[in-house]
Amino acid sequence: MKTNRPKIKVPLQPLDIVLDLISATLILITIIYTAMNYGDLAETIPTHFNAAGEADGYGSKSMIWMLPVIGVFTFLLLFFLNKYPHIHNYMVNITExxxxxxxxxxxxxxxFTNLFVAILFLVIQYMMIEEGKGNNVSFGSWFTYSIIxxxxxxxIFILIYQQKINKS
Structure with missing residues (x-):
């Protein structure tokens, strides 16, 4: 995809650094928590939860590593995508x-998407591990409805704010 958009380096602000650090820390906590609890898991663990937060799908305990691996991949993909903002999609013509x-x-x-995914994966991983250890930790349907x-x-907020910053 070739565009005539300016290629500029976006200077990091303190919020940007904090968001990246929190996201990376949450992914790291997910990995550490999984490693610390892997030996305590049953051979079959919950791998899927319904809208009410109840386990309704099961698999091998080795599947517990799926979310941390996807979490690391997603974090790195989004982190490096941020290095090239000129290739992102915009609803306005980008000028100097x-x-x-x-x-x-x-x-x-x-x-913020990276942070949202890291939090979501950590919560789901916690649920899978605790259920895999025999503890009942259903968050109920509020969790699903909150995510939706x-x-x-x-x-909607993003659309409104983007229109606001481009009204000048």
Whole structure:
């Protein structure tokens, strides 16, 4: 994909650094927590939960490593994608004048997405491990509805805010 968008380096702000560090830390905690509890797991563990937060799918305990691996891959993919904001999708024409504010907003969205995924994976991993150890830790349906709600509300916020920053 060839574009005429300016290729500028978006300077990191303290919030950007904090978001990346928290996301990386959560992924690391997921891996450490999994490693510490792997030996205590039953041979068959829950691998899927229904909308009410109850386990409804089971698999081998080695499947417990799937989320940490996907989490690391997702974190790294989104982290490196942020190095190239000129290839992101935008709803406005990117010019020299509006590039920095749109690139900063786009990279910030990706950082928050990375954080959201890291939190989500950590919570699901916790549920899988605790259920795999025989503990009942159902979060109930509020967890599922919160994720769905956030997934619907956040894009609306993004659309409104992007229009706001480009009204000048």
């Amino acid at each position: 004048e509006n590039a920095l504010k749109n690139y900063r907003f786009s990279t910030r969205i990706i950082r 709600g956030a997934s619907l509300i956040l894009p």
